[in-house]
Amino acid sequence: MATTLEIINGISQVLANSHDGALDDKGEPIKVGLKREEGHPIYDSRVMDGFKVKLYPDKICIHYHSELKLKEVYSGHFEKDLEDMINQIAKFIKKEYKKITGNALSLTAEDEVEAIVQNTSRVRVWVQAYRYYKLGGADKSDPIAGESKDSVDASFKSFLDQGGWKKAKPKGQPVYTGKGKVKARKDIHSAFKAE
8 A cells, every 4th residue: 555645746746747748758748638638739729728636635636727618608518528527637647647656546536526617708718627536545554644743842832821922011102203313102192202
């Protein structure tokens, strides 16, 4: 079994190898399954989309973002398309993780896909979607995934228990009045006096 840190390092390496324009060992472009990979990079108008992953000790969150046309949102299968895209990204991560580390990665979907759609014009929208996946195969006795311990030094803890700074009576705020003189007030309602 792999530790949580080894799994995180493997996923991080997968993400480092999957940027737009990344090439594999043979010089071929790496295909994640995103819409930006379709068509010719120069002749066709490319769709702006991408993904990122947030890592937690026992799960990951795959975020997908894309620019779409408004008619795609109202097509009737928009949510299914988002779910398919995020599942495609999870499949890519598992495949590349196996290639890099030699170990299998288990990702189990926890919730439904959550999405936010915002319009950028009357024709185009911006969608941001995410889904949580439970990591499988991690060692259960791993200290990263375990309970946290209080590691504050005793002397620092006694300092914190004192309650902070000692409170002294404020002397008022010094005010520069010009000509090298500084005056102060005892409180906000008192008159200026020379110090």
